[in-house]
Amino acid sequence: MRVVARQGPRVLLGALGLAVIVWLFIKATQGGQTFLTETLNGLTLAALYFVVAAGFTLIFGLMRVVNMAQGSLFLFGGYVAFVAQQHWFAGGTSQFQLGGSTTTSVAGWVVPLMFATVVIGLVGLGIQQLFLRWNQGQDLRQALITIAISVIFADQMVAHYGGVVQSIQAPTSWPNTVTIGSFHYPFFRLVVVGGSAVVIGFLLYLLIKRTRFGMIIRAGVDDRPMLSALGINVQLVFAGAFFLGAMLAGLAGVLGGTMISVGPGLDTQFLLNALIVVIIGGMGSIPGAAIGAVLLGLVQSYSSIYLHFGSTDLSPYGVLAQFILVIAVLAIRPLGLFGRPA
Amino acid sequence: MSSVASVTAGERSRPGRMSIAGWVGLAALAIVLLLAPLIFTHYWLSQILTEALWLGIAASSLTFLHRYGGMTSLGQVAIYGVAGFAMANVVHTVNSEGGLNLGWTPWLGVIFGIAVALLVAFLFGAIASRSYGIYFLMITLALALLVYFFFGQVTQLSGFGGIRSVSHPGFMKDPITDPTPLYYICLGCSVGVYLLMRYVVRTPFGIALQGIRDDPPRMRSLGYNVPLHRTLAFTLGAFVAAIAGILSVWFNTQISPGSIDINQTIAVLIIAVIGGLSRLEGAWIGALAFALIDYYSRQDTPTLGLWLNPGRFNTIIGLVFLLIVLLSPDGLIGIGHRLGRGLAKVRGEHATGVGAARSGADTVTEQAEVPAGGSSSGSEVQEA
Numbered sequence: 001m002r003v004v005a006r007q008g009p010r011v012l013l014g015a016l017g018l019a020v021i022v023w024l025f026i027k028a029t030q031g032g033q034t035f036l037t038e039t040l041n042g043l044t045l046a047a048l049y050f051v052v053a054a055g056f057t058l059i060f061g062l063m064r065v066v067n068m069a070q071g072s073l074f075l076f077g078g079y080v081a082f083v084a085q086q087h088w089f090a091g092g093t094s095q096f097q098l099g100g101s102t103t104t105s106v107a108g109w110v111v112p113l114m115f116a117t118v119v120i121g122l123v124g125l126g127i128q129q130l131f132l133r134w135n136q137g138q139d140l141r142q143a144l145i146t147i148a149i150s151v152i153f154a155d156q157m158v159a160h161y162g163g164v165v166q167s168i169q170a171p172t173s174w175p176n177t178v179t180i181g182s183f184h185y186p187f188f189r190l191v192v193v194g195g196s197a198v199v200i201g202f203l204l205y206l207l208i209k210r211t212r213f214g215m216i217i218r219a220g221v222d223d224r225p226m227l228s229a230l231g232i233n234v235q236l237v238f239a240g241a242f243f244l245g246a247m248l249a250g251l252a253g254v255l256g257g258t259m260i261s262v263g264p265g266l267d268t269q270f271l272l273n274a275l276i277v278v279i280i281g282g283m284g285s286i287p288g289a290a291i292g293a294v295l296l297g298l299v300q301s302y303s304s305i306y307l308h309f310g311s312t313d314l315s316p317y318g319v320l321a322q323f324i325l326v327i328a329v330l331a332i333r334p335l336g337l338f339g340r341p342a
Numbered sequence: 343m344s345s346v347a348s349v350t351a352g353e354r355s356r357p358g359r360m361s362i363a364g365w366v367g368l369a370a371l372a373i374v375l376l377l378a379p380l381i382f383t384h385y386w387l388s389q390i391l392t393e394a395l396w397l398g399i400a401a402s403s404l405t406f407l408h409r410y411g412g413m414t415s416l417g418q419v420a421i422y423g424v425a426g427f428a429m430a431n432v433v434h435t436v437n438s439e440g441g442l443n444l445g446w447t448p449w450l451g452v453i454f455g456i457a458v459a460l461l462v463a464f465l466f467g468a469i470a471s472r473s474y475g476i477y478f479l480m481i482t483l484a485l486a487l488l489v490y491f492f493f494g495q496v497t498q499l500s501g502f503g504g505i506r507s508v509s510h511p512g513f514m515k516d517p518i519t520d521p522t523p524l525y526y527i528c529l530g531c532s533v534g535v536y537l538l539m540r541y542v543v544r545t546p547f548g549i550a551l552q553g554i555r556d557d558p559p560r561m562r563s564l565g566y567n568v569p570l571h572r573t574l575a576f577t578l579g580a581f582v583a584a585i586a587g588i589l590s591v592w593f594n595t596q597i598s599p600g601s602i603d604i605n606q607t608i609a610v611l612i613i614a615v616i617g618g619l620s621r622l623e624g625a626w627i628g629a630l631a632f633a634l635i636d637y638y639s640r641q642d643t644p645t646l647g648l649w650l651n652p653g654r655f656n657t658i659i660g661l662v663f664l665l666i667v668l669l670s671p672d673g674l675i676g677i678g679h680r681l682g683r684g685l686a687k688v689r690g691e692h693a694t695g696v697g698a699a700r701s702g703a704d705t706v707t708e709q710a711e712v713p714a715g716g717s718s719s720g721s722e723v724q725e726a
Binding site: 064066131139140141143144145147148149151152154155156159160268271272275276278279283316317318319320322323326327330331334335 | 414469472473475476477479480481483484485487488491492495496497498603604605608611612615648649653654655656657659660661663664667668671
C-alpha cells in the first residue's frame with residue numbers, strides 16, 4: 001500500500017500528461033494548420049522566455065542571487081532600443097506616424113539592439129557592484145534589494161515613457177512571413193527570435209562547457225570558497241556573470257519589444273515567466289531553462305486556443321494550466337526538472 | 343533543540359521584563375487607539391489609521407511566517423485577494439456590478455471567503471512547503487502572480503474593472519461617511535490576530551514550527567512531519583491574510599484584479615520589512631509608516647522633472663525600502679533598538695545599556711543568519 005501511496009501522484013500526473021497528449025493529437029488531426037501555428041507560437045514565446053530565464057538562472061546558479069529586477073531589465077532594454085531607434089534612425093518625427101509607414105533599415109534595428117544589450121549589461125553590472133557585491137551570501141536581503149530596484153525602475157519607466165504600448169520596428173527589408181507550401185508564419189518571430197534563442201543557447205553551451213570562463217563558472221556553482229582559495233578572482237567572475245545575465249535580459253527586451261511590444265506591465269509578466277521557467281526547469285540550470293521555457297510556451301499557447309469543450313469556453317482559465325504545470329513538476333521534483341541541491 | 347528552547351524562554355520572559363515605562367507607553371497607546379475617532383479627523387481616521395490597521399494585518403501574516411516559520415511568503419496578497427473575491431462574488435452587490443452576485447448575507451460571505459482562502463492556501467502551502475528560503479519566496483511569488491493573472495482574465499469572477507459596491511454588515515454603516523465602525527472593526531481584528539499569533543507560537547505546534555525554522559533535518563529525525571507543519575503554518579498565516587482581505591473589501595467597498603497586483607504584493611512585503619521582520623508589532627508600525635509616506639508624499643514631494651514629483655509614490659516608497667534594506671535590515675524596530683541603545687549609553691545607565699545592546703545585537707545577527715541558514719539547511723533536507 002505504501003508503494004501505491006508514494007507512486008500515486010506520479011500515476012495521476014502520468015495519466016494527466018497522457019490525456020493532454022491524446023487531446024492535442026485529436027486537435028492536431030482536426031486542424032493541422034492551426035496546430036502548427038500554435039506550436040510555433042508556443043516555441044517562439046519559449047525562445048523569448050529562454051533568453052530572459054537563461055540570464056536569471058546564470059546569475060542564480062553562480063551567485064545565489066535571485067535577480068527580481070530581471071523583468072525590469074527586460075522592459076528597460078526594450079525602451080532603450082525603442083528610444084535609440086526613434087532618435088537615431090527615424091529623424092525624431094516618426095512617433096507621430098503610424099507604424100509601418102516609415103522605412104527601417106537593417107542597421108536601424110541592429111544598432112539599437114546592440115546598444116540596448118550593452119547598456120542593460122552595464123546597468124546590471126552597476127546594480128551588482130553598488131548593491132549586491134558587499135552582502136554576498138545574504139540571499140533574502142539581496143532579493144529584497146532587487147525587488148526595491150524593480151519597484152523604482154517600473155515607476156521611473158512609467159514616468160519617462162508613459163503608459164502607451166509601443167513597439168520597435170523590424171527592418172522593412174525583411175520579409176513579413178515565411179511561406180512553406182500553403183503555410184504562412186511571421187518571419188521575425190520564427191527566424192529572428194527563434195534563431196536568436198537557438199544561437200544564444202548554443203553560445204552559452206560553448207561558453208560554459210568549452211571556455212576557461214565557463215569552467216570557472218561551473219566550479220563556482222559547485223564550490224565557491226574553494227574556487228577563491230585556488231586564486232581565482234571570484235569578484236571578477238561574479239561581475240562578468242552578472243553583466244552577461246543582465247545583457248541577456250536586455251537582448252530579450254529588444255526581441256520582445258519587436259515581436260510583441262514595449263509597455264508597462266511587461267516587466268511583471270516576464271518576471272513571472274522567468275520565475276516559472278526556472279522553477280520548473282531547476283534553478284541554476286541552463287538546459288533546465290530551455291526545457292522549462294518550451295514547456296511553459298507550449299502550455300500557454302495551447303491553453304489559449306484548445307480549451308473549448310463543445311460550447312463551453314474555458315480559455316480564460318488558461319492560467320490554471322500554467323499553475324497545474326508548476327504543481328505537476330514540483331510534486332515530482334521539488335527542485336525542478338534539472339535542479340540540484342546547492 | 344537548544345536554540346528552540348532559548349527562543350521560547352526569550353518569548354516567555356519578555357512580558358515579565360517589561361519596565362514600568364513600557365506599561366505606561368502601552369496604556370497610552372491603547373487610550374489613543376481607543377479614542378482615535380475623537381482625536382483625528384474623518385480623513386485621518388479612515389485613510390491613515392484604518393488603512394494602516396488592515397494593511398498591518400496583511401503584513402503581520404508575512405512577519406509571522408518569516409519570524410516563526412522561516413517562510414518569507416509573497417503569497418499573502420494573493421490569499422487575501424482570493425478571500426476578498428470569494429466574498430465579493432457571493433454577497434449582494436448594490437447595482438449587481440460584476441461578479442456572480444448570488445445575494446448571500448454579508449456574514450455568510452465572510453465565512454465563505456475565509457474558507458475558500460484557507461483551501462487555496464492549504465494547496466499553495468502543500469506545493470511550497472518542501473521548498474526553503476529563497477526558493478519559497480520565488481514559488482510563492484509565482485503563485486501570487488498566477489492568482490493575479492487568473493482574476494485578470496476570468497472576468498466572470500472579477501467583473502470588468504472589478505466588483506464594486508460590495509455590501510457589508512449593517513452595523514458597519516457607510517465607511518466613507520462614517521469611518522468609525524470600520525475603524526473599531528479593524529482595531530479589534532488587529533488585536534485579535536496579534537494575540538492569536540502570539541498564542542500560537544507558544545503552543546507545542548508553534549514551538550515545533552520554530553524548531554523547523556532553525557533545523558528542519560533535526561526536527562524531521564525527531565519524528566515531526568516537517569512539510570505538514572509548514573503547510574499548516576502557511577494556512578494559519580492565510581487565515582490572518584484572509585481577514586485582511588475581507589477588511590480591504592469593506593474598506594474600499596470594491597475589489598478588482600488591480601487591488602492584488604504585483605505592486606500590492608510588494609507593498610505588503612515593503613510594509614513588513616520597513617516595520618521590521620523580527621517582531622509581529624513591526625507589521626503595524628510599517629503599515630503606519632507606509633500610510634504616512636503615502637499621504638505626505640502626495641503633497642510634499644518636490645518636483646525634479648520627470649524623476650521625482652508628487653505622483654511618483656512608488657519611486658519614493660521604493661527608495662525608502664531600498665534604504666531600509668541596505669542600512670537597517672531589522673526595519674524601524676531595529677532603528678528604534680539602536681536609538682534606545684545610544685540613549686542608554688549617553689545617560690550612562692551602564693547596566694541597562696548592556697542589556698539593551700545585547701538584545702539589539704541578538705536580533706540583528708539573527709536577522710542576518712536566518713536567510714543564509716534557511717537556504718543551506720533547506721538544501722540538506724531536499725538532499726535527504
